[in-house]
Amino acid sequence: MADAIRKLVRRLGPRKVSTDQALVALYAREPSGLQGRAWAVVFPESEDDVRVIARTAYETDTPIYPQGSATSLSGNAVPENGIVVSFERMNRILEVNIIDGNVVVEPGVRLDDLNTVLEREGYMFPVDPASSAVATVGGAINNGAGGLRGAKYGTMREWVLGVNIVLADSEGTLLRLGCRTVKCRQGYDLTRLIVGSEGTLGLVTRAILRIAPLPEDTVYALAFFPGLDSLMGAFTALRRSRINPFMLEFMDSKTVEYASRHLDLPYTPKGDMLLVGIEVNREAAQRVLKDLENLLADHGAERIITAHGVEEARRKHLFTVRKNLFAGQAGLTLDRAGPGRRIRVMIEDIVVPPSRVPEAVKRIRELESKYGLTVFLGGHIGDGNLHPAVGIVEGVDDPQVVEEWFKDVMRIAVQLGGTVSAEHGIGLLKKEGLRYDLESRGSLKALSLMAEIKRVFDPKGLLNPGKLV
Amino acid sequence: MSGPNTIDRLRTWISETAGRCIYCGFCESVCPTRPLGPHRGYGPRGRVAMARLVAEGVTPLSNTVVESVYTCLLCAACETKCPVGLPIADIIRAARRLYTLEAGFSAREEKGRVPAIARR
Amino acid sequence: MLDVRSILSILASNIKATGLPVPAPREALYSWSEGLSIPKDGDTLLYTGGLYQLLPYIEVYSSQLAKLEDKRSGGLLLRAAGRFSSLSRIAGAIVRPSKREVEESKRILQSIVRLLDAAGVRVAYRREVDGYSGVLLYDMGLDDDFKKHFAQVARSLAQTGARTIVTVDPHTTHVLRSVARRLGLLPELEVKTYLELLAENIDNINFKKGRAGTAAIHDSCLYARRENVIAQPRLLLERAGYQILEPRRSGRLTYCCGGPIESIAPKLSSRIALARIGELADTGAERIATMCPICLANLKRASRTAGGPPVVDLSLLLAERLEA
Ligand SMILES: Cc1cc2nc3c(=O)[nH]c(=O)nc-3n(C[C@H](O)[C@H](O)[C@H](O)COP(=O)(O)OP(=O)(O)OC[C@H]3O[C@@H](n4cnc5c(N)ncnc54)[C@H](O)[C@@H]3O)c2cc1C
Ligand code: SF4
Ligand code: SF4
Numbered sequence: 001m002a003d004a005i006r007k008l009v010r011r012l013g014p015r016k017v018s019t020d021q022a023l024v025a026l027y028a029r030e031p032s033g034l035q036g037r038a039w040a041v042v043f044p045e046s047e048d049d050v051r052v053i054a055r056t057a058y059e060t061d062t063p064i065y066p067q068g069s070a071t072s073l074s075g076n077a078v079p080e081n082g083i084v085v086s087f088e089r090m091n092r093i094l095e096v097n098i099i100d101g102n103v104v105v106e107p108g109v110r111l112d113d114l115n116t117v118l119e120r121e122g123y124m125f126p127v128d129p130a131s132s133a134v135a136t137v138g139g140a141i142n143n144g145a146g147g148l149r150g151a152k153y154g155t156m157r158e159w160v161l162g163v164n165i166v167l168a169d170s171e172g173t174l175l176r177l178g179c180r181t182v183k184c185r186q187g188y189d190l191t192r193l194i195v196g197s198e199g200t201l202g203l204v205t206r207a208i209l210r211i212a213p214l215p216e217d218t219v220y221a222l223a224f225f226p227g228l229d230s231l232m233g234a235f236t237a238l239r240r241s242r243i244n245p246f247m248l249e250f251m252d253s254k255t256v257e258y259a260s261r262h263l264d265l266p267y268t269p270k271g272d273m274l275l276v277g278i279e280v281n282r283e284a285a286q287r288v289l290k291d292l293e294n295l296l297a298d299h300g301a302e303r304i305i306t307a308h309g310v311e312e313a314r315r316k317h318l319f320t321v322r323k324n325l326f327a328g329q330a331g332l333t334l335d336r337a338g339p340g341r342r343i344r345v346m347i348e349d350i351v352v353p354p355s356r357v358p359e360a361v362k363r364i365r366e367l368e369s370k371y372g373l374t375v376f377l378g379g380h381i382g383d384g385n386l387h388p389a390v391g392i393v394e395g396v397d398d399p400q401v402v403e404e405w406f407k408d409v410m411r412i413a414v415q416l417g418g419t420v421s422a423e424h425g426i427g428l429l430k431k432e433g434l435r436y437d438l439e440s441r442g443s444l445k446a447l448s449l450m451a452e453i454k455r456v457f458d459p460k461g462l463l464n465p466g467k468l469v
Numbered sequence: 470m471s472g473p474n475t476i477d478r479l480r481t482w483i484s485e486t487a488g489r490c491i492y493c494g495f496c497e498s499v500c501p502t503r504p505l506g507p508h509r510g511y512g513p514r515g516r517v518a519m520a521r522l523v524a525e526g527v528t529p530l531s532n533t534v535v536e537s538v539y540t541c542l543l544c545a546a547c548e549t550k551c552p553v554g555l556p557i558a559d560i561i562r563a564a565r566r567l568y569t570l571e572a573g574f575s576a577r578e579e580k581g582r583v584p585a586i587a588r589r
Numbered sequence: 590m591l592d593v594r595s596i597l598s599i600l601a602s603n604i605k606a607t608g609l610p611v612p613a614p615r616e617a618l619y620s621w622s623e624g625l626s627i628p629k630d631g632d633t634l635l636y637t638g639g640l641y642q643l644l645p646y647i648e649v650y651s652s653q654l655a656k657l658e659d660k661r662s663g664g665l666l667l668r669a670a671g672r673f674s675s676l677s678r679i680a681g682a683i684v685r686p687s688k689r690e691v692e693e694s695k696r697i698l699q700s701i702v703r704l705l706d707a708a709g710v711r712v713a714y715r716r717e718v719d720g721y722s723g724v725l726l727y728d729m730g731l732d733d734d735f736k737k738h739f740a741q742v743a744r745s746l747a748q749t750g751a752r753t754i755v756t757v758d759p760h761t762t763h764v765l766r767s768v769a770r771r772l773g774l775l776p777e778l779e780v781k782t783y784l785e786l787l788a789e790n791i792d793n794i795n796f797k798k799g800r801a802g803t804a805a806i807h808d809s810c811l812y813a814r815r816e817n818v819i820a821q822p823r824l825l826l827e828r829a830g831y832q833i834l835e836p837r838r839s840g841r842l843t844y845c846c847g848g849p850i851e852s853i854a855p856k857l858s859s860r861i862a863l864a865r866i867g868e869l870a871d872t873g874a875e876r877i878a879t880m881c882p883i884c885l886a887n888l889k890r891a892s893r894t895a896g897g898p899p900v901v902d903l904s905l906l907l908a909e910r911l912e913a
Contacts, residue, residue, distance in 0.1 A: 015507070023509075330491045340484065501861045502850075535593050545814045
């Protein structure tokens with residue numbers, strides 16, 4: 001350890017390495033409440049720096065924990081004895097190619113910052129996790145992140161054209177994978193393999209991302225339904241009407257009630273909630289909005305709040321309840337904990353075919369009474385991604401009960417034809433779930449294939465060890 | 470005005486208030502010092518976490534901590550983004566106060582003979 | 590990053606000895622009012638808090654400190670400065686501020702009085718009561734020193750018999766109105782900024798007709814996020830005939846000028862100011878309007894460096910448009 005750090009300081013200079021414990025502690029935590037340990041944080045400023053780090057780690061058998069903004073929720077970014085490599089200083093947008101429809105960026109660029117630049121050109125990078133204000137390109141790629149626009153735009157894997165990666169080998173080998181074009185047959189699709197690899201295969205030092213034009217206009221509706229059946233009716237009708245909403249968010253009535261406890265809203269938040277966003281041509285905005293309102297009303301929505309454009313939607317607080325999912329659960333748990341006690345929030349990230357969402361919700365609610373837990377339940381119904389969340393007060397709640405619950409939820413997902421993680425990744429918390437998923441498909445062999453792949457990329461097992469596989 | 474009780478109370482307040490931070494980092498997105506500073510300690514999430522570590526006696530009031538809390542602008546931009554509504558600027562100011570008290574620092578000692586930073 | 594301990598020590602001992610954060614002659618505080626006929630007594634008392642007047646001195650001071658940041662020995666030198674600050678002060682080491690800046694700060698305060706007068710707000714002013722609020726002590730975590738200092742401020746304000754205190758900058762406003770209230774140090778007085786008073790009485794103000802050009806507005810963090818002074822400067826500029834251009838981050842979401850850490854981390858401070866000037870210049874405005882002396886100084890310097898538009902205090906923009 002001392003050897004590795006001495007070498008890093010000598011090769012990179014003291015400004016790029018810190019062993020200060022107060023500082024290192026800031027890089028050993030995640031919002032999930034998981035806490036790790038590290039010896040040092042290293043701050044590369046260039047691809048060459050990253051190669052030096054990889055080479056040195058290989059030489060000294062030092063585990064490397066890559067990190068963007070550490071907003072992961074499944075333990076993906078938490079270190080355990082080794083060095084954290086923070087990409088925050090590699091945060092340049094290198095190229096914006098409007099004609100080719102792509103950008104070239106360093107991994108530390110925050111998603112919202114990228115969008116601020118693209119907006120000026122009338123473009124956007126459409127993957128928008130709720131954490132996009134701080135989530136980095138490198139973190140989003142490695143977590144295979146998705147977001148609110150997922151219903152139409154999918155997740156990172158649809159938007160990464162190429163990556164540069166540095167391998168943890170004796171050379172710190174640099175590979176330039178992928179193309180600047182959407183069409184690209186380069187043998188096995190290694191770019192796709194890196195997406196969602198959670199820093200276990202290579203250190204991403206650069207990315208070529210696709211971009212999309214900003215919609216001309218948008219309309220939104222927030223609707224509260226008397227029950228899940230009527231909400232599902234509206235959802236099905238939306239699908240059949242060939243409207244392709246880019247945003248289709250859902251929260252069940254109980255969660256609406258919890259999450260809006262302390263919110264001051266201009267409407268009554270009551271019932272099962274559906275939030276719809278549609279991209280439209282300017283001329284069509286009013287008509288689509290009217291059609292949408294009618295459709296929701298026809299299916300029994302009791303309260304409908306509409307908005308034309310994102311500004312109005314914000315002003316009318318259409319997103320507020322949905323955005324409060326995580327903070328609402330944290331707040332509830334903190335209140336329960338009282339001062340001085342630590343808490344953790346466990347956020348599930350299952351996905352089921354959208355048509356199975358009502359059944360999933362029903363079964364998750366049944367679990368609530370089985371385990372005596374307060375569960376927040378919302379998600380991206382457009383792509384069937386649900387985020388049931390529970391809080392744990394340390395020293396009060398039995399973590400084992402929560403773990404059992406966590407597993408039961410994953411079981412429900414797999415039984416309904418879905419899987420255990422949609423966008424947050426496997427990290428530490430979902431490893432068992434991944435095994436269960438593959439096992440129940442009779443494909444456990446895939447797990448050993450993954451382990452083999454990991455060994456080929458990272459022979460000494462130094463990259464984010466303990467995660468994913 | 471500031472006996473050991475003050476310090477204890479200050480520590481408790483920081484620990485309890487900063488303890489509500491869920492480490493989401495949303496606050497970092499608007500902090501002017503974060504992207505221009507060298508590391509996470511130059512942002513609200515880091516400052517709040519350090520304040521807590523110091524208040525709870527986990528880390529000493531090292532130069533890194535002092536640097537972190539004294540480079541804050543107290544501009545409160547971060548507070549507009551915090552989903553749990555933390556009084557971030559107040560927490561940082563409280564950490565400064567803890568430093569001035571712990572270091573036995575005050576105008577009374579203007580002669581410059583100030584004791585070394587209390588290392589816990 | 591400079592040695593915090595020394596900075597605090599210099600600050601605290603300066604304030605303890607002279608009531609001011611930097612060595613400056615006392616007349617610097619009130620010389621702007623010479624020759625003006627402002628009554629000494631009244632319900633509504635102007636308390637400048639001294640920031641506009643002291644800024645030219647702080648500027649020189651900080652630029653000297655900034656030089657230390659580059660030097661290896663910066664910490665040591667500073668420590669020495671901290672130790673001998675009281676000495677050097679007695680030896681008359683008061684820094685010589687730029688004359689232009691001193692004149693500008695006078696014009697700002699005179700404009701504020703003219704504007705209040707035009708709005709029909711009668712204010713009183715007493716040079717012996719005017720002074721420094723101690724805000725830096727508070728910000729730096731020197732709460733005990735702050736409380737001691739402010740108790741005196743509060744006492745002398747109370748003795749004037751005024752019921753409303755009029756402030757001219759966001760930092761003094763925040764200390765008098767929010768901090769002091771929270772600490773129970775200024776229980777009975779009402780505190781208002783001149784911007785609020787002008788806005789309340791806007792119909793009395795006789796602005797010139799016609800257009801006055803474009804101005805990008807730079808909200809002060811404290812005004813926008815703590816004191817809810819957002820609408821007033823806009824209303825005033827608009828009525829004065831300016832076309833207001835909003836930077837990317839404005840109102841409650843405004844972006845700091847970097848000024849508050851100028852004496853602690855000068856380089857970081859100026860990088861922040863440059864970033865902000867970029868946003869303000871992007872509006873394409875002819876001029877940038879500030880409403881805080883710290884923002885004014887910091888952004889002015891940055892705009893010079895970056896070749897941006899002139900940065901002007903709001904009071905000057907408004908006074909320029911008063912009918913003679
Ligand atoms: C309140 C909240 C809401 C969230 N909402 C969503 C959501 O809606 N959708 C969603 O998908 N996620 C969500 N997340 C999870 C998380 O924010 C995202 O996955 C995000 O993309 C992670 O980005 P990051 O920069 O924080 O990465 P980190 O957490 O720092 O890292 C993520 C993973 O990538 C690896 N890594 C990072 N950079 C590199 C690199 N350069 N090279 C190699 N490996 C690297 C890390 O080792 C880790 O395994 C949310 C999180 C929070 C706290
Ligand atoms: S108050 Fe401090 S931590 Fe918060 S945004 Fe401003 S500089 Fe950053
Ligand atoms: S936004 Fe609030 S809860 Fe999130 S990291 Fe910052 S201080 Fe903590």
